[in-house]
Amino acid sequence: MSVDELDTRILRLLLEQPRTSAREYARLLGVARGTLQARLDQLERRGVITGSGPSLSPAALGHPVLAFVHIEVTQGHLDEVGDELAAVPEIVEAFSITGGGDLLTRVVARDNGHLEDVIQKLIGLPGVVRTRTEVALRERVPYRLLPLVESVGRTVAAR
Template sequence: MDMDELDTAILRLLLEEPRAGMREYARILGVARGTVQSRLARLERDGVIASFAPRLSPARMGYPVLALVHLHLAQGRLEEVTAQLGGVAEVLEAFSIAGEGDLVCRVVARDNVHLEDVIQQLIKLPGVVRTKTEVALSERVSYRLLPLVSQTVRRREL
């Protein structure tokens, strides 16, 4: 999708000031509120804006342990296992991968004992052959998109 400077300015504002509102965005950008609304609608329709949901903190919700669990699957079981992962609340995300294993899951737990229980739940899923777990010690770079949004316009200008 082609994005111009106004699109990226709107995305920047959404990331920096998510609660400001349409009227404030229009004022800051010096454009009509309808312009901001139509741009946001297009960005959402085109899938650039994936969600307006708040970003929650699993750690603050009682799940401070974060792990990446690699799942090695039996041949031909990817879709079946992926569907079953939806039933495990502690699995926040799952990605099919090239490399170590077939899927990597971002998993949270209350403590290490609970993490072991979650891993045991995953290994028992039909189609999972084995797992490999990496426990995150600390977050060094938080999930971010602002640098990517800024780079999008710069890349087009080159």
């Protein structure tokens, strides 16, 4: 789904100033409050905007270790293992993948010993054949969407 120039400007503001009021967004954009709200509603309905909660830091919550754990699963047990992963609080994301493994999880831990405990818990889940872990050393590009939004906006404007 494409976004137009106004959508791009709205999304930029939401990303750059997430705690600003809708009235202030409308003022900054030079549009009526109703226009802004209609656009926001449309962006939510289309699935472009998927949430509005705060972004939390696992490190600030006492879990500074980040690892990516690849999990190989017994054939036919992917859904069951996926359901079990949802019960492990240290798993902040999990994806079905292609390539070397069946699942890729993003795991946070208090320290390396805690990470080992989490991995042992994963190995013990029914249907898990093996795991492979990669520990992140330093974040080089933080999660971001503004460059993508701007790229999409430029593409739409060029048409």
